[in-house]
Amino acid sequence: MTQINFTLNFDQLKEEVMQSSLNDVIKSSIVVVLNKYMEEERNQFMNNASYERDGERSDYRNGYYDRDLVLNIGRIPLKVPRTRSGEFSTQAFEKYSRSDQAFLLSMVEMVVNGVSTRKVSKVVEQLCGEKVSKSMVSDLTKELDPIIKEWSERPLSTDYYRYVYVDATYIKVREFHKVVSKAVYIALGVNSNDEREIIGFKVSGVESKANWSDFFESLISRGLHAPKLIISDAHEGLKSAVQEKFLGSSWQRCTVHFIKNITDAMPKKDSAEARHHLKEIFKAQSIDISRMLKEEFITKFGDDKKYQKAINVLDEGYEDAVQFYTEPPVTHRHIRSTNVLERINGEVKRRVRVIRIFPNPESAFRLVGAVLKDYDASVDSGGRKYFYR
Secondary structure, three states, X not given: OOOOOOOOOHHHHHHHOOOOOOOHHHHHXXXXXXXXXXXXXXXXXXXXXXXXXXXXXXXXXXXXXXXXXXXXXXXXXXXXEEEOOOOOOOOHHHHHHOHHHHHHHHXXXXXXXXXXXXXXXXXXXXXXXXXXXXXXXXXXXXXXXXXXXXXXXXXXXXXXXXXXXXXXXXXXXXXXXXXXXXXXXXXXXXXXXXXXXXXXXXXXXXXXXXXXXXXXXXXXXXOOOOOOEEEEOOOHHHHHHHHHHOOOOEEEEOHHHHHHHHXXXXXOOOOHHHHHHHHHHOOOOOHHXXXXXXXXXXXXXXXXXXXXHHHHHHHHHHHHHOHHHHOOHHHHHHHXXXXXXXXXXXXXXXXXXXXXXXXXXXXXXXXXXXXHHXXXXXXXXXXXXXXXX
């Protein structure tokens, strides 16, 4: 039997459908094709063509009946062939109802990509002429649950992650009839092939040593070995959890956050030279040059009381901020800050912004997980390496 396939550029449709309607010629063409398809089905069933005489025929054509078929390109009216015995049945409706599955997946994809359920419902109505409730769209996203669960719980023992970045971002979630802030804990690892992977995430309460410890325990239980370097900001609870859970790992304080901490303690005016000098300390080619630049900074600005607090902050946190120098030079600009994870946090916020408030923690885990899984699949695809040697 002839196979008929239709493909749609759904991304283009969802962009254009809000301002325009589908061309009726498209629907009319599909009506013609599907009617012809069903006619051929009936011919094959009867083993003869229309008006062909056959003394051994066991059935006769008996006209048509009307039936609508709703596809992802809209509702179309069809003329369905029938036979006198009623034994003939077209497979067109069964075959093309499968396209609804692709359509439903597209609806889920739209939600994951940051389209609100209200807009998805409107797109569906424009495409199909049928209303879809927001609750139906939300229910559809639950199909993601087993996929996200499997991905988020995959073993980590099959590879070694030399560098692990950790950070948290915040979202709003409705819980016990009130809106609360929830932290999304994210861990990004660099594996033995110099490729980045999102190795874990968790939606939980505000940052604390207990919550960071629980998050690290979940990674360790999945097989994560202590990395050479853990890169993060200087949240006290996070630092304590790292020291407790990853014995033997070094902690790299994010230099971007550290420099901001120092400059916040500087005078606002007439400090451009000091700020420039400070940045050069952490861009130096080696640890020896970095230490020299640090001492020059203290010597140059140490007698000025306006810089005393900044110098104290620099002196106290310097060693934790230069751990990256123990690693190969090609990695330095990548592992001295959490910039790579900040970009992921920004992507999560961009994609969930339309939701504003998640109806429950489960929906937050589902959608954030889908966004992270989608990001993870493309971050270092095609054999691309994070470090260029």
